[in-house]
Amino acid sequence: MIGMIVLHIMLPKDARFDVTYDDTVTSDNQTIYSYNHTVSRNKTEGVRVSVELLSESAPSPVLFVVRQKQAVLSFQVPLILRGLYQRKYQYTQLGRTLCQPPTKAVAETQFFFVDVSTLSSAGVHYQLRVSRVDSFTLQTDKKFSFNATPSQPQFFRYVFPEGVDTVIVKVNSQKNFPCSVMSIQDIQCPVYDLDNNVAFIGMYQTMTTTAAITVQRKDFPSNSFYVVVVVKTEDEACGGPLRFYPLLPDELLDAGNRSKTLDVIVSPAINSEVYVMGMLFCLGIFLSFYLLTFLMACVENKRYDRCVFRVLERSLESVGRSRHESLSSVEEDDYDTLADIDSDKNIVRTKKFLCVSDLARKDKRILSKKYQIYFWNIATIAVFYALPVIQLVITYQTVVNVTGNQDICYYNFLCAHPLGALSSFNNILSNLSYVLLGLLFLLIILQRDILHNRALERNENTALECGIPKHFGLYYAMGTALMMEGLLSACYHVCPNYTNFQFDTSFMYMIAGLCMLKLYQKRHPDINASAYSAYACLAAVIFFSVLGVVFGKGNTAFWIVFSVIHILATLLLSTQLYYMGRWRLGEAAYGLIKRPSDFASYLLAIAICNLLLYFAFYIIMKLRSGERIQCLALVCILFTAVVWGFALFFFFQVMLIDLCLQKTPAESREHNRECILLSFFDDHDIWHFLSSIAMFGSFLVLLTMDDDLDTVQRDKIYVF
Numbered sequence: 001m002i003g004m005i006v007l008h009i010m011l012p013k014d015a016r017f018d019v020t021y022d023d024t025v026t027s028d029n030q031t032i033y034s035y036n037h038t039v040s041r042n043k044t045e046g047v048r049v050s051v052e053l054l055s056e057s058a059p060s061p062v063l064f065v066v067r068q069k070q071a072v073l074s075f076q077v078p079l080i081l082r083g084l085y086q087r088k089y090q091y092t093q094l095g096r097t098l099c100q101p102p103t104k105a106v107a108e109t110q111f112f113f114v115d116v117s118t119l120s121s122a123g124v125h126y127q128l129r130v131s132r133v134d135s136f137t138l139q140t141d142k143k144f145s146f147n148a149t150p151s152q153p154q155f156f157r158y159v160f161p162e163g164v165d166t167v168i169v170k171v172n173s174q175k176n177f178p179c180s181v182m183s184i185q186d187i188q189c190p191v192y193d194l195d196n197n198v199a200f201i202g203m204y205q206t207m208t209t210t211a212a213i214t215v216q217r218k219d220f221p222s223n224s225f226y227v228v229v230v231v232k233t234e235d236e237a238c239g240g241p242l243r244f245y246p247l248l249p250d251e252l253l254d255a256g257n258r259s260k261t262l263d264v265i266v267s268p269a270i271n272s273e274v275y276v277m278g279m280l281f282c283l284g285i286f287l288s289f290y291l292l293t294f295l296m297a298c299v300e301n302k303r304y305d306r307c308v309f310r311v312l313e314r315s316l317e318s319v320g321r322s323r324h325e326s327l328s329s330v331e332e333d334d335y336d337t338l339a340d341i342d343s344d345k346n347i348v349r350t351k352k353f354l355c356v357s358d359l360a361r362k363d364k365r366i367l368s369k370k371y372q373i374y375f376w377n378i379a380t381i382a383v384f385y386a387l388p389v390i391q392l393v394i395t396y397q398t399v400v401n402v403t404g405n406q407d408i409c410y411y412n413f414l415c416a417h418p419l420g421a422l423s424s425f426n427n428i429l430s431n432l433s434y435v436l437l438g439l440l441f442l443l444i445i446l447q448r449d450i451l452h453n454r455a456l457e458r459n460e461n462t463a464l465e466c467g468i469p470k471h472f473g474l475y476y477a478m479g480t481a482l483m484m485e486g487l488l489s490a491c492y493h494v495c496p497n498y499t500n501f502q503f504d505t506s507f508m509y510m511i512a513g514l515c516m517l518k519l520y521q522k523r524h525p526d527i528n529a530s531a532y533s534a535y536a537c538l539a540a541v542i543f544f545s546v547l548g549v550v551f552g553k554g555n556t557a558f559w560i561v562f563s564v565i566h567i568l569a570t571l572l573l574s575t576q577l578y579y580m581g582r583w584r585l586g587e588a589a590y591g592l593i594k595r596p597s598d599f600a601s602y603l604l605a606i607a608i609c610n611l612l613l614y615f616a617f618y619i620i621m622k623l624r625s626g627e628r629i630q631c632l633a634l635v636c637i638l639f640t641a642v643v644w645g646f647a648l649f650f651f652f653q654v655m656l657i658d659l660c661l662q663k664t665p666a667e668s669r670e671h672n673r674e675c676i677l678l679s680f681f682d683d684h685d686i687w688h689f690l691s692s693i694a695m696f697g698s699f700l701v702l703l704t705m706d707d708d709l710d711t712v713q714r715d716k717i718y719v720f
Helices: 272-312 366-405 424-431 432-457 461-465 473-494 501-523 531-552 554-574 586-591 601-623 631-662 663-673 683-702
Strands: 020-025 031-040 045-053 063-066 072-078 081-082 086-089 093-097 107-118 124-133 144-148 153-158 166-173 180-186 205-208 210-216 224-231 262-268
Touching: 020 031, 020 586, 031 124, 045 063, 045 072, 063 086, 063 124, 072 081, 072 093, 081 166, 086 683, 107 124, 144 153, 144 224, 166 180, 166 224, 180 461, 205 210, 205 663, 210 663, 224 262, 272 424, 272 683, 366 473, 366 501, 366 531, 424 683, 432 461, 432 473, 432 683, 473 683, 501 531, 501 601, 501 683, 531 601, 631 663, 631 683
Parallel strands: none
Antiparallel strands: 020 124, 031 107, 045 093, 045 124, 063 072, 063 107, 081 086, 144 262, 153 224, 166 210, 166 262, 180 205, 180 224
16 A cells, blocks of 8 residues: 655745734644844844734644744743742733844845644634834933733843943832843843743843843943843742642632833943042042041150150159059058959958059059950951851852842942942942051051050150050950951942841941950959950850841741840849949840841840940049040040941931841842942942941040040049
8 A cells, every 4th residue: 555645835924014913723724924024234123923812722722933044932822931839820912022133234134934833623713913113222321111021021122332331221110019020131042031031041130110230341242232021920039929829730820910011221330430539539538547647646746755754854752652652542551451462353452442553453564465365366266257258258249240140149239330250349449448447546556555665665654653554455456356347348248138247247246345345444454354255255246146147037936035145144244244234134125025127237236335335434434533535535536426427327228228138139129229429339338438437436535535644643543
């Protein structure tokens, strides 16, 4: 038996743009539509294919294949898109924009074909319409509005104009939901413009009302790129409600109305001159502090020399006692003495009022070495803490650059200026202020340390028997901590997110703790805590901060445990510390009753509140004891208070952004703001500038507050 093979040759049907074809397809008849259009090298014309399935219950889907000269696009109707937990959403209306590969000819007529087929033996009714997209190429600084749905994504082309190397693409919407995705892709086919593949290539970020991506010409060899906007099938990625779980595994869910109106605008970003201006501004402001400090140091040295000369000319009778007698504020006959009074802290003296001389009996060289341990310990901690942090944030930045997922890092995308591999250079540059001012403070301490050692070598009475005992180890530690705060804050801003936020606050705890220790050391030089126990306590604080970041988010049990530990620790410390009331039970109760949204900031607030209370207590007691504040210290206090006022204003602006770290990336971008200083720095950068100046001023207040006592005998300086 000889079989006969019958070939069905389907001839293409000539079709026209902007005409709706209403047709039926079965498994026996495949329909092919033939289109042609002119492709120009200087003008790219968009082509959009729109399809609607009119049959209510088709046993098999209809397959549409668009064959172009250098690309093929295929999709089925109805289209099934999956959400979380394999939820299935069915769409019967589709709209796809064809990828337009570049042409080398000045003008070229190209054909493309739309093949329609199905495996259903029954007829499936559909509509097909192919239309031109007149606004396919976006214009610089011109807003364009469009609609998109999960099954009808949109993408547009943008060409870099001459002289523009960086642009920022902004997409906005008046509605938070449905959740959508904005993607930047190179000019190549295929274009990934569906919810299930938009993350395959290029840069992308989820959005509710705002999205912004900075695009550089160097990343796109063709000097052009696609702006792709996709509406997601579900809103969970943008912080929206999660839909119910289907009763049956293969049940199709109704997607509802998920149409979204959006605006896109492409604007030139800042040029290299603005980068240079921002860097010069940052360096100029803080190098001026170096110049001012140098001038003040020259004036201070002259004043110091005159003061020393006057003191040396005083008669020995005005001193009133020998060095041995000056070790006590009263005669030893006034109270009993024991041989081990310098070593046993349980020996109780019977004086009513203690003076600094009573708590400055230990050997100065031993104490000096003891306090130097603070500096060496914090330097060691800084090295071992910073190196893994730097490695981690570099990995984060690499992942962002390689994957293009801009939801990993919570930048202020409206004011994020890239440089090299860094996505937000301006936020990193502004942290240079902490480093420069921390280094300046170390130089100031070094100069004072040298002058004090020279005075000791000359056996000057003012250095040996007058004023608050000079121990500079804690000051060196404070300056180092300020520099490390700048380094770790810069690391945090390489890729800011909730898990990295602890890097931005860890050395803030150190600074607060060291300042409190220094305040206590001023009037209690012999009985201050050792460096090991102090850093162990600060390590415990940082440990709880890490636990709070990992487990504290929305965890009531953690807050109960922490509040109980906080209250017990407060009671224990209150029985040990000489002064009561610096650690407040109310803070712990507040954390238990009204749970703060950010544990790290809450813990830092406790430390700062205690430091400010102790600072105020010290100044009040100083004035109450009849001591005065010199002009330089008073200027530092007033200057620091004013700067802290401005800094706190910006802190509350920044705090709103930091609280967004616990939200989804799309929700956090609703709080993105434009640059407000030199078109380069945002609110967070100004907070860095002001807070670094305020902390530097606070250190100077600590350093100069007791300068009025430099010529006062220690047995006349009260302990409080």
